[in-house]
Amino acid sequence: MVFGIPASEFAMLAALIVVGALVTGLLAGLFGVGGGGVIVPVLYEIFRVMQVPDDVRMQLCVGTSLAIIIPTSIRSFRAHLSKRDLPVEILSAWALPVTAGVLVGGVLAAFAPSSVFKIAFVVIAFLIGAKFLFGKESWKLGDRLPGPVLMNVYGVIIGLYSALMGVGGGSVSNAILVFYGQTIHAAVGIASGIGVLISVVGTIGFMIAGWPHQAMMPVFSIGFVSLIGFLLMAPITSFAAPFGARLAHAMPKRRLEIAFGVFLWLVALRFIVSLA
Secondary structure, three states: OEOOEOHHHHHHHHHHHHHHHHHHHHHHHHHOOOOHHHHHHHHHHHHHHOOOOHHHHHHHHHHHHHHHHHHHHHHHHHHHHOOOOOOHHHHHHHHHHHHHHHHHHHHHHHHOOHHHHHHHHHHHHHHHHHHHHHOOOOOOOOOOOOOHHHHHHHHHHHHHHHHHHOOOOHHHHHHHHHHOOOOHHHHHHHHHHHHHHHHHHHHHHHHHHOHHHHHHOOOOEEOOEEHHHHHHHHHHHHHHHHHHHHHHHOOOHHHHHHHHHHHHHHHHHHHHHHHO
């Protein structure tokens, strides 16, 4: 027995998560993303093998993914802060609306069926995949950021999207900022700060939202967050990511963009099949 459960069951759980973490780290490093868009589908397959009920499986994937993102986002944000050229006023403007969007996602996790999260993942994965496959650098929405009303709307969208997909929000916040004339360096720095807020608030929200479903969760879970998934996956993912990054640097930029776009579309198709 390990922690009061059969050793064979514990070993299977640990092995599945370790393998998933290695795959996640390699793909996250390869595609240059924080990992949330990769972590969720990997966790989905892991929890499927573990026979987590389909009614709560997607929510568990999203909540655990948000927890795994916490240390990476904090480390990234601290690095950007050290450069002393981060436009923190943008981060301040987005703090409340992003938090509101994340909290709405947490409420949905408590009451909405799993299909809502799958559909959200499919739609957004297809859109972001299309951007990588067909987008052009000349696409712009303006030369400067919009007024506070539209910025608040964007903030809520970023928070809600991140809570539904289990990601740090970097792909959407980056796109918005760059489309409004911000430099990519500023956009990445702001995205890292937003990622800290989203991952911390989202993790707490999904823990609370999943508490009524605790009996359906795997061992060592708090609500919709698997503690074993977090403790095993976060450090291994960080370890494996540099190897994927080295592979990415060996590939032409355009080929890498196409590969990531195709990957997102394949993931979306996987969830479409699960909806059938």
